Amino acid sequence: MKVVILTTLRTGRVEGLEAAVARWVAAGDHVALITLHDQGLAPQNLVELVVLGAPSTGARLGVIGRALVRLYPGSLARQLHRKLQASKSAQTAIKSADILVAADTPAITTLWKNSRKRPDLPHISGLAAALQLSQG
């Protein structure tokens, strides 16, 4: 089984990532992580890492803009979606996935869009839920 995890966070900041990846790998699954950031430690057992590149800063948005982005995380989700579309290796990983996992909120938005095109493929929010689905 190929598990593809999508996140905008640095790998070290994704809660439970290391434990989840270890369990998938122990079960013989192939795990790919697609992220915006190349900073932070990737889990040691990770089979495939796709870094899309850091997002543009929100500094120019001002106080009100940043507050709105917190409520409506469209900006980061749009960037993630755009970068995902532009990355051949990310597209290859997603097309070959058996299960797609969103590890944060902007990733949920991106996977929701993807789920409209691939309704047959499990699109799951949260690592623990994906572990539960894949390993029972």
Next chain:
Amino acid sequence: MHHFGAYQPTALADTMCLVSRRPHLLYVAWGYPPCRGGGVYRALATPNAFAAAGWDVTVLTVDRDTFLKYTGTDESLEALINPAINVVRTPFVWDALETDIRRYSWLRAHAPRVWRRWRKYAEKCKRFPDIGYSGWRPDLEAAATRIHAEHPVDLVVATANPATAWMAAWALHKSAGVPYVLDQRDGWTLDVFSGQRHHTERSRIGRWERRLLSSAREAWFVNEPIRTWYAKEYPALADRMHVVMNGWDADLAPAAAAPTPATRPLTFGYIGTISRMVPLGEFVAGWERARASDDVVAQARAVLRGYLGFYTTPNPAQLQLVTDAEKSGVSFDGPVPKAEIASVYNGFDVLLLILGSGLYVTSGKVFEYLATGLPVVSVHDPSNAATDVLRGYPLWFPARSLAPDDIADALIGAAHAALDADEATRIAAREFGQQYRRDRQLDPRVEALTISAAAAQVPA
């Protein structure tokens, strides 16, 4: 035929012969088999006890799918439902726990915070303040009304959580005057961990609690500290308040250990839900300290069995914690179906009672532990209500505090007792646990309610 948690009718059988028809109990519980939650055993045992005492029993609960999707299931429990019980299931939607992104609305996928706030607001606008569950109320009330129309109900026993379950009792009481028992268990407005009120008397929940308690035939609580708290809050209703402790189930509990010494290497075992309230980090620190200072514990292993959190989806923080603990000789071996629990206990030499803190916290597993007659190490605040249950148990080793040294002392003491305690002490430990059988907790209430139901009927 012996049923799980069976109530053995004696003089009541004669009382039941005098009435024109068998009384009909409607038992309302959200968590009912195959739900695997800790509270399910009480929900399983209570209607079984009424059925064994001669009642016609209907259980009103939610669809099996609810448990398959959200809480996890233990299908072995369904076999323990008294076959005479009629189980009616209603739909239940729990959208907050949905993890399948394909089922999300546009708003939830694009603006989850807005969606959450909108959802919370919509729940608040409903007539009953039970966030997450109040959507169950219309189906529940409709089902209760239908059941009563088909087969008149003499008594409703409704158990939390969730409090929405009580609304079936309230609906039948308002429309047809059917008496009801509120099985509050831990209480609604009381925070059992802090001992403070969750909700003020004037809040919607406070007002609903007073209203529901005022009309109840009885209210049940799981321990005396909670009953005392409620009796102080509602002194006029104190005589209706009773303690129905959880107890251990004779058909499911482990057999008491033989009164012989254990052999090295020892196995320390924990069985139960590992929620965020369980001080697992403190236990691991104490375990490491004990291994460093005692040979017996150094050679021993600790096995944790149970779910990580209350839902099907494991809590990520708890998952990380148990993964980290593996380095210290602590293994996490996942949940145990209740029907296999006795064989798992047989593999343990010492039991670990790791509980969240709070004067009002008992936990159901303390009773099951007592059924084994094994040494028990308490890793919880000494003021915890479980202390009252364990006080006097001959093989009890409470940690003085949650400091690593105190936990280590308790672990070392229990390890040596497992090896060296004399036969008389072990036999005394087995006998101590007998008083906490679940049927002994339920008997007085089933008997009282059976007599009052019989008295309310015209003699045959």
